[in-house]
């Protein structure tokens with residue numbers, strides 16, 4: 001297990017030299033629900049690769065189910081609607097953040113200070129996985 005972990009920096013260094021750059025997920029984090037039976041929310045920034053792409057879902061093995069949502073306020077009321085697809089332009093950026101786009105994680109098993117793997121699935125079948133830092137319900141977003 002230890003040797004497998006040591007390989008990771010080498011792989012990252014190699015891929016950084018490749019052109020064009022693949023899409024990537026950065027600054028991924030999860031805020032746990034105040035009530036454990038409620039869904040938690042995941043946030044991140046996606047950077048586009050060399051081609052336009054369409055995000056079709058974000059999931060984690062640590063949750064039973066996940067859904068992409070967009071929060072909106074109308075007349076002072078906050079509500080949210082499911083998102084089926086999110087466009088990620090070549091070289092562009094899409095941010096999921098509190099008050100906007102987010103991923104609801106149902107039945108999440110995680111503890112503050114830990115991480116959960118988030119897997120991003122694109123319409124062309126491409127996937128990428130990034131670790132998300134887990135924070136408690138009242139905690140600020142991680143750096």
Ligand SMILES: [Cu+2]
Pocket residue numbers: 069070080102103104
């Ligand atoms: Cu939601």
